[in-house]
Each structure stands twice: as structure tokens, then as C-alpha cells.
Amino acid sequence: NCAAIAESIAEAELFGAEKGAFTGANTLKVGRFEAANNGTIFLDEIGELNPSLQAHLLRFLQEGTITRLGSNDEIKLDIRVIAATHRNLPKDVSEGDFREDLYYRLNVLSIDLPPLRERSEDIHDLVNFFSTKACEQINIDQPKFTHSAMLRLSKFQWPGNIRQLQNVIFRTLAPVSYTHLTLPTIYSV
Numbered sequence: 001n002c003a004a005i006a007e008s009i010a011e012a013e014l015f016g017a018e019k020g021a022f023t024g025a026n027t028l029k030v031g032r033f034e035a036a037n038n039g040t041i042f043l044d045e046i047g048e049l050n051p052s053l054q055a056h057l058l059r060f061l062q063e064g065t066i067t068r069l070g071s072n073d074e075i076k077l078d079i080r081v082i083a084a085t086h087r088n089l090p091k092d093v094s095e096g097d098f099r100e101d102l103y104y105r106l107n108v109l110s111i112d113l114p115p116l117r118e119r120s121e122d123i124h125d126l127v128n129f130f131s132t133k134a135c136e137q138i139n140i141d142q143p144k145f146t147h148s149a150m151l152r153l154s155k156f157q158w159p160g161n162i163r164q165l166q167n168v169i170f171r172t173l174a175p176v177s178y179t180h181l182t183l184p185t186i187y188s189v
Contacts, residue, residue, distance in 0.1 A: 003048035010053055012069050015060075021070025033066050033077060040080040046106065047087030047098060054099045061105040081106070116158040116165060123154045126162065130169040138174060 005013050012021070016031030033041060043049075049057065060066055061081065065074040083106050092098035116122065127145060135142040145153075158164055 001044045002053075003045040007050055010050065011056065014053065015056060015066045016068035018068050018070035021068070025070070029068075031066070031068065033060065033079060034068075034075060036079050037077045038079075040082060043081065043083040045085055045087075046083035047085035047089055047092060051099070054102050058099060058102045058105060061102070116161050117156075120154045123165070124150060126165055127153060127169060130166045131173060134170045134173045137170075140173065143173070 002010075011017075012025070012029055012031065014031050014033055016034050017025050017029040019025055019028050043057075056066075060077070063074075064078070065076050067074055087098075089098055089103050089107075093100045093103050116126075127150065131142055131145070153165070153168075160167075
């Protein structure tokens with residue numbers, strides 16, 4: 001999650017750092033890109049990446065190499081990059097908030113996924129998926145959602161999108177120790 005990495009450590013986190021590259025770098029740090037070699041890296045919230053890291057990412061996409069912080073040696077990698085964002089990147093590009101060349105390097109195949117409120121037909125499958133996961137996690141038998149509950153879930157606008165639905169399902173199915181949570185009536189099972 002590009003938005004969750006502190007700017008001060010982001011370069012080392014993504015591209016690695018040599019021992020002694022900065023104060024506190026007591027050992028070699030393998031970055032996320034190097035760890036993903038011969039595989040796939042998913043960069044969530046790519047629109048939040050700072051300009052300096054945008055340049056590093058662009059260089060990787062063009063050259064297929066990274067350089068760890070504190071090193072001059074290039075490391076050749078073979079990685080498929082998948083990126084996602086909630087931002088309007090073409091608008092950010094036009095306003096100078098996102099590199100145009102990086103946008104076009106990333107935008108090889110674009111999938112526009114509308115928010116959950118615009119695809120209520122997916123609610124039933126998502127509820128079943130999330131309830132299966134939640135029941136496995138909290139070790140309970142999976143209940144059946146009533147038709148009324150599914151109808152309410154389908155009609156809700158979901159401003160928090162799929163993550164909100166996932167949390168609602170978990171909270172709805174949580175064991176008695178979680179019953180102190182206040183759940184709106186829309187979440188009844």
C-alpha cells in the first residue's frame with residue numbers, strides 16, 4: 001500500500017538498502033521489488049506515491065533494474081507490476097500531481113472497477129465469500145443470510161466500498177465477545 005509507507009523509509013522499503021546506507025541500517029534490507037523477483041508485485045494506491053519514488057518506479061519499468069539505497073550496483077529483476085488507485089490519475093497527470101510518463105507505462109491494461117454501490121448484483125457473492133472467510137477466522141458455523149438481510153445489503157450505498165462490506169460481515173458474524181459493537185439495523189442477519 002503506497003499510501004501506508006512512511007515517506008522517510010519508502011525508498012528502502014520498496015527498493016532495498018545496503019548495510020550502513022543510513023542511520024540504523026545495520027543489515028542489508030531486501031526491498032519489496034527484489035523480494036518479488038520472478039513474480040508479481042501489487043502496488044495499491046499508486047496515486048499516493050511521492051514524486052521521487054515515481055521516478056524510481058519509472059526507471060524500473062523502463063530498465064527492469066533497481067539500485068538499493070547506498071549502492072551503485074544495478075540489480076536486474078523480472079517482475080510483473082499491477083497497480084491500483086482510487087484516484088483519477090488522468091486528472092492528477094493534467095494537474096502535475098502524477099508523472100505522465102509513469103502513467104502511460106503503468107496503463108498498459110486498464111480495468112475500471114465501479115464502486116460497489118454501482119454493482120449491487122455482486123453483493124450476494126461477496127457476502128458469501130466474506131462470511132465464509134469470517135466464519136473460518138472466528139471458528140463458527142456459517143449461517144445463512146435471510147432474503148430480507150440480503151435485500152438490505154444490496155440496497156445500501158456502501159460509501160466504504162468492499163472493505164466496508166467485509167467489515168460489516170465480520171462484525172455481524174463475530175462471536176459474543178464482540179457484541180458490544182453497535183450495528184445499524186441494516187446489518188441484521
